[in-house]
Amino acid sequence: MHRKASKDLFDRALKSTPGGVNSPVRAFRGVGGTPVFFAHGDGAWLTDEDGNRYVDFVGSWGPMLQGHAFPPVVDAVREQAMAGLGFGAPNRAEIAMAEAITERFPGIEKVRMVNSGTEATMSAIRLARAATSRDKIVKFQGCYHGHADALLAAAGSGLLTLGLPDSPGVPADTAKHTLTAPFNDVDALREIFDGVGRDVAAVIVEPIAGNMGCIPPAPGFLEALRQITADAGSLLIFDEVMTGFRVHRGGAQGAYGIEPDLTTLGKVIGGGLPVGAFGGKAEIMDRVAPAGDVYQAGTLSGNPLAMRAGLALVGSLDDAFYGTLVATTRHLAEAIKASAERHGVPLVINAVCGMFSMFFTDQDVRSFTDVQRADAQKYGRFFHALLARGVYFAPSAFEAAFVSGAHDANAVDHTLAIVDEVFQDLDS
Ligand code: HOZ
Numbered sequence: 001m002h003r004k005a006s007k008d009l010f011d012r013a014l015k016s017t018p019g020g021v022n023s024p025v026r027a028f029r030g031v032g033g034t035p036v037f038f039a040h041g042d043g044a045w046l047t048d049e050d051g052n053r054y055v056d057f058v059g060s061w062g063p064m065l066q067g068h069a070f071p072p073v074v075d076a077v078r079e080q081a082m083a084g085l086g087f088g089a090p091n092r093a094e095i096a097m098a099e100a101i102t103e104r105f106p107g108i109e110k111v112r113m114v115n116s117g118t119e120a121t122m123s124a125i126r127l128a129r130a131a132t133s134r135d136k137i138v139k140f141q142g143c144y145h146g147h148a149d150a151l152l153a154a155a156g157s158g159l160l161t162l163g164l165p166d167s168p169g170v171p172a173d174t175a176k177h178t179l180t181a182p183f184n185d186v187d188a189l190r191e192i193f194d195g196v197g198r199d200v201a202a203v204i205v206e207p208i209a210g211n212m213g214c215i216p217p218a219p220g221f222l223e224a225l226r227q228i229t230a231d232a233g234s235l236l237i238f239d240e241v242m243t244g245f246r247v248h249r250g251g252a253q254g255a256y257g258i259e260p261d262l263t264t265l266g267k268v269i270g271g272g273l274p275v276g277a278f279g280g281k282a283e284i285m286d287r288v289a290p291a292g293d294v295y296q297a298g299t300l301s302g303n304p305l306a307m308r309a310g311l312a313l314v315g316s317l318d319d320a321f322y323g324t325l326v327a328t329t330r331h332l333a334e335a336i337k338a339s340a341e342r343h344g345v346p347l348v349i350n351a352v353c354g355m356f357s358m359f360f361t362d363q364d365v366r367s368f369t370d371v372q373r374a375d376a377q378k379y380g381r382f383f384h385a386l387l388a389r390g391v392y393f394a395p396s397a398f399e400a401a402f403v404s405g406a407h408d409a410n411a412v413d414h415t416l417a418i419v420d421e422v423f424q425d426l427d428s
Contacts, residue, residue, distance in 0.1 A: 041068025067406025111279030118146025271309030
């Protein structure tokens with residue numbers, strides 16, 4: 001398989017864009033080599049600029065829950081484009097989206113639309129600080145909540161991929177309000193709260209970590225977070241940008257039965273278009289302008305194009321869909337694990353509905369420290385061997401794989417056959 005067109009495009013991009021990309025992970029620095037430029041997608045498949053076809057497990061990093069070019073989404077976008085892309089004024093579709101969210105997410109009574117996950121988490125933090133009149137926030141090591149200043153501490157995703165513990169440009173005065181604790185470690189969180197609990201505005205967490213690879217919460221972890229924050233008068237924020245609508249119709253909070261005070265969303269609710277949202281208890285959300293005094297605004301917020309795309313996608317997610325998604329994810333995880341065992345490859349797979357990760361290690365992976373013990377170099381070799389044979393996983397050992405409703409038997413069998421072939425001589 002040659003990728004000359006991709007290489008030429010990357011050379012061209014390098015001249016006009018930092019690192020040749022508009023977001024770091026896709027630059028392939030985590031796995032070596034140069035990125036693939038894709039020309040189009042259909043269902044579970046992507047086609048690159050050279051005409052090579054791949055089964056896609058990136059899914060635009062999560063939104064493509066029914067695969068690429070899902071007809072209801074395409075139809076909704078086409079229809080809305082003809083009716084106007086946006087008005088900078090209220091429209092019917094944004095109410096329907098707000099209702100679709102508040103009906104499904106136990107912790108969301110009111111919601112504000114924004115344009116990215118970063119914007120959602122940044123706004124949720126501001127609101128939490130205003131609602132509690134406190135400054136400190138706690139986040140977990142390896143969790144990623146976008147790139148707002150307050151959240152770039154021990155962050156996952158691109159920072160982990162590039163080996164950056166944090167970023168220059170964040171004032172020390174801002175960073176000092178962000179405390180970090182290990183994911184799945186209740187004792188460490190208690191210790192922070194024993195010390196400064198009364199100063200903590202909020203604990204923010206990916207209830208299922210997805211930006212250091214997929215790590216489900218240990219039994220009791222989310223329950224403890226709920227209790228510790230409530231006892232201290234702090235808010236609990238679930239960052240469900242990745243898990244919202246993916247792991248359950250009501251997100252991770254629906255799956256685990258925990259109600260956070262605030263929730264951030266993105267990805268699926270835009271059907272593949274740029275979007276974000278933050279929501280929560282009505283009394284907290286009513287602090288947001290113009291109902292309240294916490295300022296937050298956006299020219300493109302709630303634009304009908306993204307709302308219509310998101311509504312078409314969300315409207316397709318019925319019980320049968322989730323049943324199939326759970327089964328497909330489980331089948332992939334079990335078959336890949338069995339294949340690794342057959343070929344003597346140490347591999348841990350963490351999987352929940354619609355997302356999974358493969359860690360080259362023989363130890364359980366429950367935290368950022370565990371993730372760092374896994375063999376990222378081997379992941380890079382695995383990634384390239386799959387890519388060369390037509391399977392596209394995340395170009396980083398620290399990201400999740402995303403499964404969609406379009407991953408049918410053909411896509412899954414193709415993937416499993418290739419994975420088995422690759423494991424056979426991964427270390428030779
Ligand atoms: N934040 C994305 C995954 N968690 C990565 C986006 C990219 O760099 O392409």
